[in-house]
Amino acid sequence: MSESGRLRIAIQKSGRLSKESMKLLKSCGVKFNINEQRLIAHSDNMPIDLLRVRDDDIPGLVMDGVVDLGFIGENVLEEEQLERQQLDKPATCQKLRQLDFGACRLSLAVPTEFSYDSAASLEGLRIATSYPNLLRRYMQEKGISYRDCMLKGSVEVAPRAGLADGICDLVSTGATLEANGLYETEVIYRSTACLIQSEQEQTPAKQALIDKLLSRINSVTQARESKYILLHAPADNLDKIVSLLPGAENPTVLPLKNDADRVAVHAVSSEDLFWDTMEELTELGATSILVMPIEKMMG
Numbered sequence: 667m668s669e670s671g672r673l674r675i676a677i678q679k680s681g682r683l684s685k686e687s688m689k690l691l692k693s694c695g696v697k698f699n700i701n702e703q704r705l706i707a708h709s710d711n712m713p714i715d716l717l718r719v720r721d722d723d724i725p726g727l728v729m730d731g732v733v734d735l736g737f738i739g740e741n742v743l744e745e746e747q748l749e750r751q752q753l754d755k756p757a758t759c760q761k762l763r764q765l766d767f768g769a770c771r772l773s774l775a776v777p778t779e780f781s782y783d784s785a786a787s788l789e790g791l792r793i794a795t796s797y798p799n800l801l802r803r804y805m806q807e808k809g810i811s812y813r814d815c816m817l818k819g820s821v822e823v824a825p826r827a828g829l830a831d832g833i834c835d836l837v838s839t840g841a842t843l844e845a846n847g848l849y850e851t852e853v854i855y856r857s858t859a860c861l862i863q864s865e866q867e868q869t870p871a872k873q874a875l876i877d878k879l880l881s882r883i884n885s886v887t888q889a890r891e892s893k894y895i896l897l898h899a900p901a902d903n904l905d906k907i908v909s910l911l912p913g914a915e916n917p918t919v920l921p922l923k924n925d926a927d928r929v930a931v932h933a934v935s936s937e938d939l940f941w942d943t944m945e946e947l948t949e950l951g952a953t954s955i956l957v958m959p960i961e962k963m964m965g
């Protein structure tokens with residue numbers, strides 16, 4: 667299948683994961699032009715082909731070894747794994763890493779007028795979902811029987827349409843539930859996007875390219891989570907000031923010309939600096955505080 671020399675990566679064609687997956691690849695130095703009409707995009711500068719498909723198809727393509735890598739939500743990955751285990755189809759792949767986008771949760775939700783105590787309140791009722799296997803696993807663990815209503819989309823309208831009593835669907839802000847007169851009762855699975863690799867043995871050249879991509883992804887992600895901070899601090903308060911900057915245990919401290927009592931601090935901090943921290947820094951006498959994004963980080 668993917669025995670050509672080129673690495674095949676499956677990404678969602680259009681949806682919640684598309685932009686971020688492409689952005690991540692681009693920031694790893696993979697250049698490509700997407701033609702909306704075409705399923706495949708060839709990279710201009712690396713031996714990589716992108717396959718643009720429905721997200722539901724990505725785990726299967728990776729598990730069958732049709733593509734080498736895939737960007738996918740853990741929710742879809744796990745659901746497909748459970749499905750394939752029942753059908754005795756190949757159901758394994760390597761999860762290379764979780765990614766910092768596509769965060770959502772699969773939750774049970776019921777109409778606002780429904781009085782809900784626990785999942786047992788759904789005993790014998792009908793639940794609409796696109797994730798029948800994850801739902802079944804959860805309800806079996808709780809020992810609750812229920813009836814299925816399998817819907818591929820528009821799950822949140824099912825109760826109002828009289829198709830189901832409750833739903834099990836993805837939630838992020840909760841706006842979709844609210845707009846449909848529903849409320850979230852329990853989270854059954856938490857998910858982010860992840861990068862997966864086929865179990866098939868790769869040629870050394872392809873595996874080296876995968877390792878390089880992964881190392882670049884780690885570097886880009888670390889950079890996204892970090893900030894470069896410059897500030898002037900009273901030398902007496904230096905330790906307190908540094909302790910407010912997470913991950914900046916060994917900052918560069920430089921003297922200031924014509925000011926023996928103050929120093930310049932340069933540090934990479936592992937968290938975003940929020941206004942509260944900035945205000946605390948100011949209270950400790952810090953001035954000229956600059957917080958800058960970092961594009962790449964290595965070593």
Ligand SMILES: Nc1ncnc2c1ncn2[C@@H]1O[C@H](COP(=O)(O)OP(=O)(O)OP(=O)(O)O)[C@@H](O)[C@H]1O
Binds near residue numbers: 720722
């Ligand atoms: N509201 C959300 N916020 C963040 N991530 C989300 C949200 N909704 C879904 N996701 C994540 O993005 C994935 C893709 O969601 P999307 O709604 O684009 O899927 P889809 O409609 O099934 O797309 P496709 O047409 O490719 O089948 C989900 O499986 C989940 O991992």
Ligand SMILES: O=P(O)(O)OC[C@H]1O[C@H](OP(=O)(O)OP(=O)(O)O)[C@H](O)[C@@H]1O
Binds near residue numbers: 820822836841842
């Ligand atoms: O809690 P919220 O922030 O409202 O997000 C949840 C919604 O987001 C997803 O759908 P999406 O908007 O991707 O559209 P889709 O239903 O067409 O897949 C998901 O299926 C929910 O319907």
Ligand SMILES: [Mg+2]
Binds near residue numbers: 720721722
């Ligand atoms: Mg889908």
